[in-house]
Amino acid sequence: MGEEFQASKPIYMQIVDKITNEIVQGKKLPGEKLLSVREMAVQMGVNPNTIQRTYSELERLNIVETRRGQGTFVSDNTALMEELGRNMQDEIIKSFIQKMEEIGVDKRHLVRLLQKYLGEGE
Amino acid sequence: MGEEFQASKPIYMQIVDKITNEIVQGKKLPGEKLLSVREMAVQMGVNPNTIQRTYSELERLNIVETRRGQGTFVSDNTALMEELGRNMQDEIIKSFIQKMEEIGVDKRHLVRLLQKYLGEGE
Amino acid sequence: MGEEFQASKPIYMQIVDKITNEIVQGKKLPGEKLLSVREMAVQMGVNPNTIQRTYSELERLNIVETRRGQGTFVSDNTALMEELGRNMQDEIIKSFIQKMEEIGVDKRHLVRLLQKYLGEGE
Amino acid sequence: MGEEFQASKPIYMQIVDKITNEIVQGKKLPGEKLLSVREMAVQMGVNPNTIQRTYSELERLNIVETRRGQGTFVSDNTALMEELGRNMQDEIIKSFIQKMEEIGVDKRHLVRLLQKYLGEGE
DNA sequence: GTGGTCTAGACCACA
C-alpha cells in the first residue's frame, strides 16, 4: 500500500482530488460508503489526521456526508453530484483558456494547438 | 500601486509567474533591465525581501541574470527564452489533457468541448 | 554552543558545506533526520531564517529532502549520496591542479611537493 | 577585449588573482609598469572603478606600488616577489589537504589519488 | 511539533 505524493500540493488535497475524481468518473456512486478514516489512512500510507482533514474538506464541499456512528458516504444527492462533474469540467477548461491567454496565445489558435497534441498522443 | 494576491500560492511565486508571463509574451525583451528590487517592491506593494526572493528564483530558472551593482536583466539568451515559451505551452496543454482524462472525459470530446467554450466567450 | 563564521562566505553557505561534509564523511547517514530548523538555529547560534535558507539550498541540491510537518532528512538515495562524495573529491582535486598550474607549477612536480607537505605534517 | 567573469567572486578579486598569477609566473617582472587604470579597464571590459579597487588591493598586499604621476609598478623588491610565489603555493597546498580531510579522505591516500588524476590528464 | 512565508529594518560588498 502507500502512494507517492507531490511535494507541491498538500497531501490531504491530493487525496481530495483523487476521491472527487473517482466520484465524477462514477467509480464511486452516490450513497456509497467510503473507507473509515483509519482504513483509508492505512491504505494510503498516511497519517489518520491527514485523512480526517480530507474528509472534512470533502464534507465542506458537500461531496460527502458523515452519518454519526455509521461512517462517511458519498452524497446521495444525485443531481448535485452530476453538477459537480460539470463544474469541474468548467473550471478546468476556463483555467486552461486563461493560462494560455496569460502567456500570449491567441484564442483562435487554441483548437489547432490542442488537436496537434491529441494527434501526437495516438 | 499594489496588487492583490491569492492566498493559495506564495506571493513571491505569483510575481515570478507574472514576470515570466511578461517575458514569454514579449512585453519584456531579452537583455532588458527589470526594476530594481526596491522599486519593484514599492510597485507591487510588497516587502523588498519578497522581491529579492522572486529575483533569486528567476535567476535559478535562468530566466534572469543579475550583474553585480548594476541590476537584474532578462536573460539575453534569446533561444533559451523562446524555448521557455514553448515549454510553458507544452506543460499547460498536457496538464489540461491529463486533468480532463482524470475526470473521465474522453480525448475525442476535448476539441468539441473547447470549441463550445470559445464560442460562448465571444 | 554557537560557532564562528568567516566573513567571506555567507553563513548559510558555510553551514551548507558543514552539513554536506558530515554526510560525505558518513557522520550523517541517508534517511537520517536533521535537527529541526529551530534547534539547529540555536545550536549554530544563528537566526532560524538562516537555517531555513540552508535547508532550502540543501534541498535544491538534492542532498536533503523535507517531509511536511515531519522534518528534514538526509536524502535516502544512497547511490546519489555516494556520487556526491566522488564529485566533491573530483572538484577539489581538479581545482587544486588548476590553481597550481595557474601559478606556473609544473604538473610533474606536484606529487613531490605534496609529499613534502604531508611529511612535514606528521 | 573584454573577458568573462564568474558570478561567485568579485570581479576586482578575479583580476587581482590574474595579475598576481602573471607576476608569480614571471610574465610580469619586478619593477615593470602595469597598464594605467583606464587602459586596463578598457582591456578588461570593466568599469575603471573596478580596476581602481584591484590596484588598491594589490598595493595593500605589497605586490604593487604606485608612484605619483608615473603609474603603477610591480614591486621591485625581488625577494618579496619570490616569497609571494612560495606563499601562494603554500596556501594552495595546505587548503587542498584541509579540504580533502574535511570530506574524510585519509592523508595517506592523497598522493595516490593525485597521481591517478595526473595520469588521466596526459 | 514541523517547515514555509512575510514584514520590518539593518548592514555590507560591489560597480
Place this chain on the structure above:
DNA sequence: GTGGTCTAGACCACG
C-alpha cells in the same frame, strides 16, 4: 545606486 545577507519576530498550513 545595485543586489545579497542577516536578524527579529510574526503568522500559517501541514501532519
